[in-house]
Amino acid sequence: MQSQELARSVQTLESSASEGALLANGVARDRTKATFVRAHSRDLGETVEHEAEKLSDASAEGEVAVRKSQAVDLAGQISHALGKLQTSPGVESEGAAAEREGRSLAPYLGILNSLRRSHPALRRLRNLRFHNVDQPELICYSKRVAPSGHDVGDLGDVVLVVVNLNPHQVREATVYLDMPALGLDWADEFVVTDELSGESYSWRQANYVRLDPHGEQTHILKVL
Numbered sequence: 001m002q003s004q005e006l007a008r009s010v011q012t013l014e015s016s017a018s019e020g021a022l023l024a025n026g027v028a029r030d031r032t033k034a035t036f037v038r039a040h041s042r043d044l045g046e047t048v049e050h051e052a053e054k055l056s057d058a059s060a061e062g063e064v065a066v067r068k069s070q071a072v073d074l075a076g077q078i079s080h081a082l083g084k085l086q087t088s089p090g091v092e093s094e095g096a097a098a099e100r101e102g103r104s105l106a107p108y109l110g111i112l113n114s115l116r117r118s119h120p121a122l123r124r125l126r127n128l129r130f131h132n133v134d135q136p137e138l139i140c141y142s143k144r145v146a147p148s149g150h151d152v153g154d155l156g157d158v159v160l161v162v163v164n165l166n167p168h169q170v171r172e173a174t175v176y177l178d179m180p181a182l183g184l185d186w187a188d189e190f191v192v193t194d195e196l197s198g199e200s201y202s203w204r205q206a207n208y209v210r211l212d213p214h215g216e217q218t219h220i221l222k223v224l
Helices: 003-028 034-057 062-087 095-101 106-118
Strands: 128-133 138-145 157-164 171-176 190-194 200-203 206-211 218-223
Touching (some): 003 034, 034 062, 206 218
Antiparallel strands (some): 128 171, 138 157, 171 206
């Protein structure tokens, strides 16, 4: 397996995880019909399992082999979370009211599309890096485009994403960042701003994260 093939598979996993997080958000806020959640999570799960099989069967060497192994582990986590959505897709108590009031996932998809337009890093395929998390239902990855100039302290465009894949329960964890992948030294401290909430935080190599599906399901963090 070459790095470009791995990047395509990881991009597919990333997209499936993002769609799964949106489904989970809709379930938690009771604005997505159970039949749609069950069917779509099944389709996403089949896509993830297919990618996992391709990754497992492919041979790789060096850094690609390490990243391939991480991608297989990630696929297992995503598949597990999507399986929960299939078996517990939620109820439809507010389905009709939500439809009348125009509450849907469209605003969230609009936000995500806007972020992709404003962040070059989110439009690239080969710059995806996963970071360690000590909770299997949370995933963290980053994307970075290095600066074009040589200004000291300019990291370029760096985005960190942390997602709670459990649509029903709060999850807490420590995220351990691969600092060089962000253009930083291991001892650096830096500021991140959540593009969804507008909140800013001081981060370092190890960071506590708490994500609540009934509030903040996802962090999309711009590294300043």
